[in-house]
Amino acid sequence: MDIRTINLQLGVSPQIQPDDVAAIVAAGYRSIICNRPDGEEAGQPPAAAIAEAAQRHKIGFAHIPVVSGQMTGTDAMLMANALAELPSPILAFCRSGSRSEKLAAMATARSAPHAGADYDIVIVGGGSAGIATAASLLKRNRKLSIAIIEPSDVHYYQPGWTMVGAGIFDAAFTRHTERSVMPRGVDWIKKAATGFAPDDDRVLLDDGSSVSYRVLVACPGIKLDWDAIPGLSETLGKNGVTSNYRYDLAPYTNRLVKNLEGGRALFTQPPMPIKCAGAPQKAMYLSCNVWERSGVLKDIDVQFHNSGPALFGVGVYVPALMEYVERYNAHLNFGSKLVAIDGPAKVATFEQKRGDTVTRVDEHFDMIHVVPPQVAPDFVRNSPLAAPSGFIEVDEATLQHVRYANVFGLGDACSASNAKTMAAARKQAPVVAVNVLAALDGKAPVADYDGYGSCPLTVERGKIVLAEFGYGGKLLPSFPNWLIDGTKPSRLSWLLKDTILPPIYWHGMLKGREWMVKPHLIAANG
Incomplete structure (x- = not known):
């Protein structure tokens, strides 16, 4: 030998x-x-x-x-x-x-000992995913040194913006200071990340400095690419152009809906992936319900322009949604992508695909609710952590990076094929937390994520179709069918969205309380 x-x-x-x-x-x-x-x-x-x-x-x-x-x-x-x-x-x-x-x-x-590491764990992103992961980690080990890199002073409950646009929530209800949600014991680095150097275990910052880690958790969110649609940025918030995807614009949606008594209302949905894929049509349903209640719906031409081929990606929920489409007499336009907008002229241009033919169609509007295309943040897309899609390339089950064992990704910025929702981040955070602890010990991941996401589809004020599903569209209901049948409109689901979920977010998820989302251990798979 x-x-x-x-x-x-x-x-x-x-x-x-x-x-x-x-x-x-x-x-x-x-x-x-x-x-x-x-x-x-x-x-x-x-x-x-x-x-x-x-x-x-x-x-x-x-x-x-x-x-x-x-x-x-x-x-x-x-x-x-x-x-x-x-x-x-x-x-x-x-x-x-x-x-x-x-x-x-x-x-x-x-x-080798990380003698030069600034922190045991560095978390990039102080949104839902980052704060929840830090809180879950500290619940398990208060001695960890953790830093969160986040430049913003404010933290938003973004699922509430659809309700703001419908006049149900006040905008201020969805906004807290970032400091108020930062877990005690975490160092807040109030700077922007500009790059990753995973071979050196470092995150690069906008002031030219860097921070080193033993384990990295990357969850910087998704980029709303308003500039991808010519004419959109300069007309947002005026000329009847609005979007519930921005805190400052959701109240404008409410004003437009209340004041519209006739004409044409357009609602758009860009190509996937986007955060909360049900939100574009939720804006339409709630607006229609306002017009229905005020008796003007019959005078409004409602159009939904969806660049995709279907109303919703999980087919079992479509029949209930179609009942509302028909009730509100909304016209569905599939394969129709917003490509330009002229605010002063109140004209939206769509590329519509019919078979192999693509044509450009101009549509007049009196109001238009726009959802912008969404991509990975530039510094993620151009980093060694990126998948071909531009998002952080992770194993779908463990959320561990496929090439760097001491890197994990979750939330809207990761490449997993789940729906990009707050509910998904809530389920992912405990999984990442226990897998990060295993990585610190030099061990393989111990928990897995099933792709769970939830989309409470608000079809009218007081009723919701509660879509809950995982990878491959598998239904993953949280409640027994006799209590909530997610395929049908439910008042109990509305109570969940309107009353229960906001405090669960602020006082549960962001505090490391893992109600109904305990991490599923791989060893228990049997």
């Missing part, structure tokens, strides 16, 4: 055979690590055969298969864990030994 000694605790070698284990033990090794995937080449003994021989000789064994040239931070973390836990000295092998040597070097770098 050609064994190369790396240090007193580790040696590496080319492929070994089960019969070689006796000689390995005689050479003084007390454990073996196999770094080859089974079936990599003909005649290669399976890892199980080596494991059986190791067991007969009463030495430790671990199988950490890696593909040459494709080793990840997770592989390094698993190797570091094995090197720390198995009896030493240890012999690691692969086809030639070089893969094992490189992985061991990566593992050593990962497990």
